[in-house]
Amino acid sequence: MAFSAAFSLSCTPQSRLLPAQKSQPLAPTTSFLKPQVTKKVLCSPLRHEGVSPIGKNPNRFSGRVKASMDNKNVEVLSKEHLAVSLAKYVADRSNKITKEKGSFTVVLSCGSLIKYLKKLAEPPHLNSIDWSKWQVFLVDERVVPKDHIDSNYKLAYDGFLCKVPIPNGNIYTIDDALPAEGAADVYETTLRRLVKSNVIALSSASGFPKFDLTLLGMGADGHVASLFPGHPLLKENQKWVTFIKDSPEPPPQRITFTLPVINSSSNIAMVVTGAGKADAVYTALEKDDSYDKLPAQLVSPEGELKWFLDKGAASKLYKL
Numbered sequence: 667m668a669f670s671a672a673f674s675l676s677c678t679p680q681s682r683l684l685p686a687q688k689s690q691p692l693a694p695t696t697s698f699l700k701p702q703v704t705k706k707v708l709c710s711p712l713r714h715e716g717v718s719p720i721g722k723n724p725n726r727f728s729g730r731v732k733a734s735m736d737n738k739n740v741e742v743l744s745k746e747h748l749a750v751s752l753a754k755y756v757a758d759r760s761n762k763i764t765k766e767k768g769s770f771t772v773v774l775s776c777g778s779l780i781k782y783l784k785k786l787a788e789p790p791h792l793n794s795i796d797w798s799k800w801q802v803f804l805v806d807e808r809v810v811p812k813d814h815i816d817s818n819y820k821l822a823y824d825g826f827l828c829k830v831p832i833p834n835g836n837i838y839t840i841d842d843a844l845p846a847e848g849a850a851d852v853y854e855t856t857l858r859r860l861v862k863s864n865v866i867a868l869s870s871a872s873g874f875p876k877f878d879l880t881l882l883g884m885g886a887d888g889h890v891a892s893l894f895p896g897h898p899l900l901k902e903n904q905k906w907v908t909f910i911k912d913s914p915e916p917p918p919q920r921i922t923f924t925l926p927v928i929n930s931s932s933n934i935a936m937v938v939t940g941a942g943k944a945d946a947v948y949t950a951l952e953k954d955d956s957y958d959k960l961p962a963q964l965v966s967p968e969g970e971l972k973w974f975l976d977k978g979a980a981s982k983l984y985k986l
């Protein structure tokens with residue numbers, strides 16, 4: 667089969683059965699954040715939930731800090747808490763949607779996102795999620811062999827997928843024997859077949875496939891999937907999956923879901939960490955009216971959009 671559900675790869679089969687790692691106690695690193703008053707602040711006053719003062723200093727808190735910007739759903743957390751909160755968010759949706767429709771279609775981007783999924787592979791989520799109902803897709807993939815260091819599949823498999831009991835046949839990867847055009851066409855054909863067989867829903871609003879949950883990272887330039895700022899692919903509105911041969915970030919050849927497919931999702935979580943992304947986060951969350959929008963600003967799902975940020979990524983939103 668050209669479009670393979672691949673498990674022929676580097677992670678040893680035994681690793682699927684390894685007991686989950688013992689979770690580390692959470693470090694009390696998150697400080698109480700004050701709204702920035704020196705520039706236009708679109709966020710309502712910060713709410714802090716479940717936090718408690720550290721020692722005698724009333725301005726230092728452990729736990730999580732929540733912000734709500736207009737209607738935007740944003741959580742600012744320490745990296746460790748981010749992984750905990752993201753796992754709960756994914757598990758809640760998995761449990762609810764699996765109960766409702768008997769399956770859960772999940773789209774993953776790669777990069778640093780994968781390491782923040784680690785808590786899903788630990789109790790209680792490891793045992794409470796019905797992994798057999800997961801159908802997993804990659805929002806973009808580099809056109810390299812699946813065992814290549816640049817392969818998104820390899821990253822996702824080694825970092826997450828091989829640690830949870832998702833059936834081999836439910837993970838959809840590119841045909842790495844094909845050039846970029848062919849790999850994109852075959853991936854789209856597979857999505858169309860899965861829509862026909864009701865594995866993937868179709869959005870009645872857009873006519874594009876409607877995944878239950880899309881988990882996205884964002885580059886420092888504001889790119890999502892392999893949709894880069896100013897690139898003509900951002901305007902693609904017919905294809906479901908397309909290709910790029912001049913990616914500004916290596917490797918140059920990739921396939922990617924198009925924006926209408928991403929935006930047809932029922933739920934999207936943007937998971938962004940690091941101070942190097944603070945400018946793009948600021949633009950994406952606070953500059954609704956900019957003319958030349960960043961790809962991340964164009965992410966607007968039919969359902970819910972939630973941002974998970976660490977303090978570094980949120981540092982232009984608030985004065986720390």
Ligand SMILES: O=C(O)[C@H](O)[C@@H](O)[C@H](O)[C@H](O)COP(=O)(O)O
Binds near residue numbers: 807884
């Ligand atoms: O293939 C890719 O390059 C990824 O899918 C890409 O879209 C990634 O998600 C972002 O670049 C963020 O990556 P980081 O979180 O590692 O910065």
